[in-house]
Amino acid sequence: MKKVSDEYKKTSDESIKPNLYTYNAVIDACARCNGNHEQQANALKIAFAVNKAILAAKLEPNSITYSTLLKAAKTLLPEGDVRNQVLRAVFERAKNSGYVDYNVLKAFDQAADRELYHELLKVAEDKNGFITMKNLPVEWKKNALDR
Numbered sequence: 001m002k003k004v005s006d007e008y009k010k011t012s013d014e015s016i017k018p019n020l021y022t023y024n025a026v027i028d029a030c031a032r033c034n035g036n037h038e039q040q041a042n043a044l045k046i047a048f049a050v051n052k053a054i055l056a057a058k059l060e061p062n063s064i065t066y067s068t069l070l071k072a073a074k075t076l077l078p079e080g081d082v083r084n085q086v087l088r089a090v091f092e093r094a095k096n097s098g099y100v101d102y103n104v105l106k107a108f109d110q111a112a113d114r115e116l117y118h119e120l121l122k123v124a125e126d127k128n129g130f131i132t133m134k135n136l137p138v139e140w141k142k143n144a145l146d147r
Contacts, residue, residue: 020054020060020064023051023054023065026046027047030043030044030076031043031069033076044073044077047069062099063094063104063143064103067106068107069090070087070090070091070104070107071111073090073111084112087112095120095140098140098142098144099143100140100144105121105131105133105136117131118131124137
């Protein structure tokens with residue numbers, strides 16, 4: 001990713017300028033890392049560095065960005081407090097930017113422990129305790145495609 005960005009900066013060739021699709025693909029590749037502990041730690045660092053690069057490029061992360069970051073945290077971090085802190089931060093950013101869609105909700109459900117999941121989504125529970133997209137606050141999903 002860095003080589004592409006550097007080459008674009010050097011040449012200003014719009015055909016190689018990284019876009020959100022490019023950045024999201026790199027995060028997805030990191031999320032699929034199934035190497036040893038050191039490789040997974042590096043993949044996690046890269047995924048979140050790419051997320052910062054999205055912002056530095058003045059692009060707006062979208063639902064795909066957030067769901068893929070949640071998948072990366074699930075795959076690359078062991079269960080526990082650190083993973084939950086990362087998941088909380090990513091989900092809160094998705095929520096605050098209005099990009100909670102079905103994929104973000106599903107990725108969060110698969111990655112978070114039950115306590116965190118219900119804590120952050122209590123507002124969307126129906127009378128039977130089920131969480132549905134329909135019950136999410138509109139502002140959480142205002143920019144998502146499948147509102």
